Amino acid sequence: MDTQTDPFLDRPPTPLFIPQKSGPDAGTQIEEGELFNFDDEVEPILEVLVGRTLEQSVMEVMEEKQLANLHAYQEHFEQIRAAELVATQRMEAAERRINEERTKRVEQEKKRLEEEEKTKQKTEVQMYVRGYLKNMTDSIFRTLQKLNYFYDPVEKEVEELYLPFLSSEIDEQMSNINTARSALKCMVDQSVSSSEERTRSSVERTVERMVVQVHKRHAEGTKDVQGLVDSLIARINEKAV
Structure with a gap:
């Protein structure tokens, strides 16, 4: 056999508590004021509020004035400190x-010092060296002169270069002159032996002039002496004829 419980019903709202009267009711009437x-009543309260607000x-x-004064004092202090710092740095730089x-x-x-x-030491050394080398200077110069270390460059050049060249040139010129004279003498002898006494003087004058020309050309550096001799022979033959 089956059983089924009844469904739960909603709880009704709790009624308002009303205390039970214990005595008779009484009333009091209070009028306005x-x-x-x-x-x-509001005047002292307003005075307090306004006073506190004003205070x-x-x-x-x-406080704002004090803060402004503090800021001004701080700025002035910063300026003074910056000036003192600059002065301190300047003094430190000057001291440095x-x-x-x-x-x-x-x-x-x-x-x-x-x-x-050093100068004193150098001076002492120089004085010592001068005193030591004073007696050696003359002997050293004499030795060098003996070894031919001191000479005149112009004189040496003249002796070694110019004089040998001049001697060789003079020897060569004298040899040429002697050759020309010998040739002229032979030609004169031949001409004189085959001509008369009348032409001798003329031939001699011609020979003398030719010898002078030979000397002159030789002095001028003319190398064609043989041609001059041939021309001299031709002129002598013409005189002889």
Whole structure:
């Protein structure tokens, strides 16, 4: 046999609690203005609010002025500090320059003392060397002169180059002159032996002139001596005829 429970019903709303009366009802009537007067009661409240507002406003204004003064003082302080910093940097730079100049002067003085010491040592060495070599100079120059290290370049050039060339040229010219004279003498002898005494003087004059011409041409550097001799022979033969 089957069983089925009844469905749950919705719970009804809880009724409003109303306390049970314990005594008789009573009422009180309060008229307007009996307990609270707005104009009288709001005045001190407004005074407090307005006073606090004004006080807060004054405090804010004073705070803004103080902040402005602080900013101005801070800017003035920054300017003073920047000026002091610039002055400090300038003084540091001046001090640094003074130190550098002092160091430079000290280095220069050291170098000057070192140079003076070196110069003094060089002077002493030179004096010692001069004293040591004083007696050797004359002997060295005499030795060099004996070895022919000192000579006149012009004189040496004349002796070694010009004089040998001049001697050879003079010897050659004298040889040519002697040859010409011998040839002329032979021709004169032949002409004189075959001609009369009348033509001798003429031939001699001609020969003398020709000899002068030969000397002149030889002095001028003429090389055709044989042609001159042939012309001389032809003229002598003409005189002889």
